[in-house]
Amino acid sequence: MEIIDLTKTVSDGMPVYPGDPAVNIGMATTVKENGYEVRSLRMGSHTGTHVDAFSxxxxxxxxxxxxxLTQFCGKAMRVTPTMELPNRIGLFFATEVREDVLEKILAASPPFVGGALSEELESLLLKNQIVTYTDLEKLEMLPIGEAFTFFGLPLKIKNGDGSPVRAIAVVGE
Known part of the structure; x- marks a missing residue:
């Protein structure tokens, strides 16, 4: 079994989508001064590797x-827009995809989709109650067409429209 971390590191001042809140990470307390270390975090709900709610x-x-919660984890596969899509498993696209593949994706009934999604496709997927993952990295480490187990659980945010996640792929189970 191998675990592949698909998550971008969240860091102070990292790039964000235009208009989103800046990322600010600071020291709130230190071991030297307080006996324990705590950081303050300020960022938007769509910072770094994140999941989008339908809202x-x-x-x-x-x-x-x-x-x-079953829509945030489970069996998944890295695919291309031209291949036959597996049914009822998460899909991660190896290349950028646009809204012209929507019908093909809907026919496969995935619980979640990720990769380089156009904003238009992302909006249409969310409207059709398919969770979307954005800003994943290292997808190229996953072989195309081979199933793996994916976990991308959001923080439990009241009325959350999205959340940073620690996205992982478990391969070779």
């Missing part, structure tokens, strides 16, 4: 707490 782009749709 992120569609008013009145489900927020993170309303979506079953």
């Amino acid at each position: 992120h782009m569609h008013e009145g749709m489900a927020s993170l707490g309303d979506i079953p």
